[in-house]
Amino acid sequence: MYNSDLIECHNRIKPYIHNTPVLTSSQIDRISGAKLYFKCENFQRMGAFKMRGATNAILQLTDEQKSRGVVTHSSGNFAQALALAAKSVGIKAYIVMPSNAPQVKKDAVKGYQSIIVECEPTLEARQRSAAKIEQERGATFIHPSNNIDVILGQGTACKELIELYPDLDIIITPVGGGGLIAGTAVATANSGKDITVIGAEPFEADDAYRSLISGKIETNITTNTIADGLKTQLGDVNFPIIKRYVSTIIRVTEPEIVSAMHLIWERMKIVVEPSSAVAMAAILKNSNLLRGKKTGVIMSGGNVDLSKLPF
């Protein structure tokens, strides 16, 4: 499924993204019992894997669509990703952000020369504002995770990881809106290798865990998690892929996330955001399952507010 699309996507976005490094840590291997390969998307442009999907979605537009620009609603990494991708390609981007979004995030989006449209801080207001821009400006709406071009873009991180380490047994990613893990599943399924895909999710935002069990898209009951990138919901484009290819979802507690984040910063000397630490926490929690396994981990991003660290 999507094999040639994934290859074409990767070739298309290569000039606009970093082939991020893969780090290893003998200390963390010793602690976890696994042999871990960390694909460091925290070193990606604008600091997260979202740059890949945003770039692919924009490059798939017709010239006419490009001339009218793109629009999305996000207060997180996808806002910055679409803004920077649009700037790189030379098109206009409208980013709908809730009025209470942190100034630092608004500044980052403005820094990429996008047009910020503020709205009330509700999902309904965000969707309405975005729809209005679609209608009035003719801009193309790009969903942060429930869009096949975005999903394929996110899958290129895993594709690069497998190209470098073809004999992985397992790949673990955090699960938020589902774009990263669906893309990872596509890349893994097309690798010709027998690699198990596992998701990691906070207990406090476990829609994917419950959706896999029930077989239909469940909504988050709470989103009271430090992993701010994982508060979003699965969608009807990515869920069928997740259902087909993802083996299991491991849930972790908030203290487990903070402790895993501390371990990565302290031992690996890299800055990752709480969402990435969710994957590490799932590994530490399941050292029996992973013992001796060659395990790839997608370190999703490194955008944190350094003045608000949990340690």
Place this chain on the structure above:
Amino acid sequence: MYNSDLIECHNRIKPYIHNTPVLTSSQIDRISGAKLYFKCENFQRMGAFKMRGATNAILQLTDEQKSRGVVTHSSGNFAQALALAAKSVGIKAYIVMPSNAPQVKKDAVKGYQSIIVECEPTLEARQRSAAKIEQERGATFIHPSNNIDVILGQGTACKELIELYPDLDIIITPVGGGGLIAGTAVATANSGKDITVIGAEPFEADDAYRSLISGKIETNITTNTIADGLKTQLGDVNFPIIKRYVSTIIRVTEPEIVSAMHLIWERMKIVVEPSSAVAMAAILKNSNLLRGKKTGVIMSGGNVDLSKLPF
């Protein structure tokens, strides 16, 4: 000077150290005006370049000396470096540490199976304790920075950087006890290239700045700096090398250090200690001097207490 020694040193220690990656950042280049190449010794084993010098000093011992072990006094990175190097080579290490050293540092040294000898928190008590172990146990004293084998070991970081980027104009390192910058000067002088070596120092511990001006070793008047690795003094082995080869020392304030550290963490997504940020601060302070210059930076280490960050 020392050309064949440096080459032999590098070959000797290669199996025990990481050839650390060199990172670049287009964002920080834009801010600084220079083209920067960051040699990331924060990713070195035990988290700092000190591993290089400690390993070289130990590997230079005779079998008889090795059988009696090594001793040093340090509460910082060299304690951990000598402990890990001794463990790697399979010899005993005695580490004299002040009784008020942080528990986390004592634990790290113990984790490498070294013998910690506690003493009163004065330089005099540290030297006396180390001398006692030398005498009673026959252990060889290894000075953290004023020892030519240590200096040559530290120089291999710069040697690797120049091998990868032979057309650098400038190399900047922080200056503490003088081992790193002296080693860097030796590596640069032997590179056959015309590369300027610049040191960076806190105003609060500016012995090297004043020593270069007066032409003799000056002592620190204050050591009230967040850059805890740079509180130490130049020595009679490294100062002649520094005097001969180092072009200038740039001094920076405490707020400049913290701000540079924040910039590195936020934009490069890596954890570096304040001492490394001193070099970055010197670059930001002298953007006119460095504009358009290909500048190597030795990121000395990444050992910080995450619960005591200055931001």
